[in-house]
Amino acid sequence: MKKLALVFALNTFALVGADADSISNKTLIISPFQDNKNEIEPQDLPKAVKETILSKEKTKSLPIYKAYEITDTSGDRIYKISFGLEKIEFTKKYNKKGNELED
Numbered sequence: 001m002k003k004l005a006l007v008f009a010l011n012t013f014a015l016v017g018a019d020a021d022s023i024s025n026k027t028l029i030i031s032p033f034q035d036n037k038n039e040i041e042p043q044d045l046p047k048a049v050k051e052t053i054l055s056k057e058k059t060k061s062l063p064i065y066k067a068y069e070i071t072d073t074s075g076d077r078i079y080k081i082s083f084g085l086e087k088i089e090f091t092k093k094y095n096k097k098g099n100e101l102e103d
Helices: 002-024 047-055
Strands: 036-040 064-071 077-083 090-095
Touching: 047 077, 047 090
Parallel strands: none
Antiparallel strands: 036 064, 064 077, 077 090
């Protein structure tokens, strides 16, 4: 009985030690230069951005596939919008005033 308890204890310590080793290798790296990116609904875009999209021939003819609000390290908001029906055809970035930004 004591041998069985000893074998059980050794196996438990071996398993716990292996799990602890694999957990310690997973380190979360947070960069101070990382942007804050949140997916938003197209209807939540600022009015100026929506007006710019609807005024351009290329963008008004395609639905918005995905829209993101990105807050950069200086606190400015940028809107990254991917256009397409079933897949992304192209992506554009706009500032909060609706001006298109170059990559």
